Amino acid sequence: MRVLVQAERCQGHGRCFIECPQVFGSDAEGFATVAIAEPGAELTSAVRRAADSCPERAISISTGADGRPISADDPGRSRKSA
Amino acid sequence: MSGISTERAALPGDEYRFDHHSAKMTSTPWSVWARLRNECPVAHSEAHGGHYVLTTYEDVTAAATDAVTFSSDGDGLGVAIPPQETRPLYPIDADPPIQREYRSILNPFLSPARVAAMEPWVRKLARAGVQKLPADGTFDVAALFTLPFPRMVAFTLLDLPIDELETISHQVDIASSERGPAGQAAGAAIYAKLAETIGRRRSQDHRDDLVGALLTGTAEGRPLTEQEIMSMMLLLLFGGLETTSATLAAMLLWLSDHPEDLARMLADPSLMKTAADEFVRWASPVAHIARTATDDIEIRDCPISKGSRVLLSYGSANRDTTVFERADEVILDRFPNRHIGFGMGPHRCVGSHLAKLQIRVAFEEFTGRYADFEVADYNAVRWSPGETRYIRSLPLTVGEKVSR
Numbered sequence: 001m002r003v004l005v006q007a008e009r010c011q012g013h014g015r016c017f018i019e020c021p022q023v024f025g026s027d028a029e030g031f032a033t034v035a036i037a038e039p040g041a042e043l044t045s046a047v048r049r050a051a052d053s054c055p056e057r058a059i060s061i062s063t064g065a066d067g068r069p070i071s072a073d074d075p076g077r078s079r080k081s082a
Numbered sequence: 083m084s085g086i087s088t089e090r091a092a093l094p095g096d097e098y099r100f101d102h103h104s105a106k107m108t109s110t111p112w113s114v115w116a117r118l119r120n121e122c123p124v125a126h127s128e129a130h131g132g133h134y135v136l137t138t139y140e141d142v143t144a145a146a147t148d149a150v151t152f153s154s155d156g157d158g159l160g161v162a163i164p165p166q167e168t169r170p171l172y173p174i175d176a177d178p179p180i181q182r183e184y185r186s187i188l189n190p191f192l193s194p195a196r197v198a199a200m201e202p203w204v205r206k207l208a209r210a211g212v213q214k215l216p217a218d219g220t221f222d223v224a225a226l227f228t229l230p231f232p233r234m235v236a237f238t239l240l241d242l243p244i245d246e247l248e249t250i251s252h253q254v255d256i257a258s259s260e261r262g263p264a265g266q267a268a269g270a271a272i273y274a275k276l277a278e279t280i281g282r283r284r285s286q287d288h289r290d291d292l293v294g295a296l297l298t299g300t301a302e303g304r305p306l307t308e309q310e311i312m313s314m315m316l317l318l319l320f321g322g323l324e325t326t327s328a329t330l331a332a333m334l335l336w337l338s339d340h341p342e343d344l345a346r347m348l349a350d351p352s353l354m355k356t357a358a359d360e361f362v363r364w365a366s367p368v369a370h371i372a373r374t375a376t377d378d379i380e381i382r383d384c385p386i387s388k389g390s391r392v393l394l395s396y397g398s399a400n401r402d403t404t405v406f407e408r409a410d411e412v413i414l415d416r417f418p419n420r421h422i423g424f425g426m427g428p429h430r431c432v433g434s435h436l437a438k439l440q441i442r443v444a445f446e447e448f449t450g451r452y453a454d455f456e457v458a459d460y461n462a463v464r465w466s467p468g469e470t471r472y473i474r475s476l477p478l479t480v481g482e483k484v485s486r
Binding site for chain 1: 143147185186189190192193194195355359417418419420421422424426427428430434435
């Protein structure tokens with residue numbers, strides 16, 4: 001499992017590290033950081049909760065080798081850069 | 083142009099005569115929001131010079147996260163309909179990229195880590211506020227606690243003079259409740275107090291706090307102007323007052339009505355991990371906020387021309403039953419809970435972590451003293467008019483805990 005925070009989406013709501021403090025942290029401004037980019041399987045459920053808690057859907061989770069995403073990241077949502 | 087009717091054809095939504103400042107929208111907005119979500123999710127209203135209003139979670143969140151199409155600056159009009167007298171307030175009335183720069187100055191001082199370190203003095207303020215309340219009987223918990231406590235927190239954060247906090251709190255009371263000369267005078271007094279604080283701090287050594295960050299902050303490669311500094315202090319002051327008070331009072335109201343939930347929270351303090359956000363969703367103090375369309379756009383086949391004012395109903399989005407099951411109930415362990423009570427996108431509430439700390443600490447201190455509480459008179463529960471929905475009067479009858 002590979003965990004990624006899409007920095008351009010993260011707005012510092014801080015919900016992810018409440019749900020899964022082992023994997024997610026926050027930087028000086030409160031934006032999410034990833035402490036363990038490839039957490040073990042025992043953390044799958046906590047990592048999924050963290051991803052599901054993000055109002056901005058900034059967290060993506062993909063499976064190992066083939067990189068196929070296993071967490072919802074809304075592809076239909078347009079995201080203008082700003 | 084005699085003989086030609088100048089009456090504009092009604093636009094879809096006009097027939098609902100939506101007015102977010104109306105009394106019914108202040109006290110009982112939910113059925114109006116539900117009707118619009120279901121019948122006219124992109125509605126035009128002729129109120130306040132004419133604007134559109136979005137009420138679904140899908141449309142509101144899409145707009146909030148698209149700061150390019152939906153401008154907060156709006157060529158100086160800002161994020162209130164009608165435009166606020168005191169504007170611009172930064173960063174709320176600014177757009178990226180400068181809005182990001184303003185936020186970079188403020189974010190570190192309201193980050194989760196910094197806020198966690200504030201707990202001791204925030205708790206001291208909460209405890210002091212609760213201790214001042216009557217031991218038993220009936221009192222207005224809004225006037226005596228949920229309104230003053232967040233003020234004390236904000237005043238402390240902004241380094242206002244400690245021996246004058248009560249006086250300034252009183253002035254905030256008047257400024258927010260009186261529209262006429264008395265209100266304006268109180269507003270001017272608060273403004274002067276902030277200016278005095280800036281002046282005092284300029285003459286002192288630099289300190290690593292919010293005010294210090296504003297005094298040394300830069301944007302666009304130059305120091306912040308006096309206007310920018312004052313504007314940000316005003317927003318930090320007012321932005322966290324009624325909003326936080328709203329959620330505190332809404333929490334006490336819900337728990338008064340639902341003793342089963344009070345019992346659950348007392349039995350399991352870890353519920354606050356999800357409950358704080360749920361109270362924010364349910365209360366949604368920032369019920370509405372505005373943007374200006376920067377281009378001709380279409381939402382659900384409804385054309386919105388460039389320059390149009392668009393009101394985003396965060397309050398309606400947070401009650402959208404297609405997203406939130408049992409949306410009108412507080413579900414203490416609701417998950418997921420991607421509410422927009424703290425906003426979304428670049429303008430996500432900078433004080434959200436401090437707000438949640440206050441919610442938890444206020445709950446702990448209030449229930450630490452009182453074993454039970456209930457609304458004394460539902461006819462006396464009063465909501466405020468205006469941009470922020472909050473309870474300004476909440477008579478509770480309380481019973482103190484008996485120590486064994």
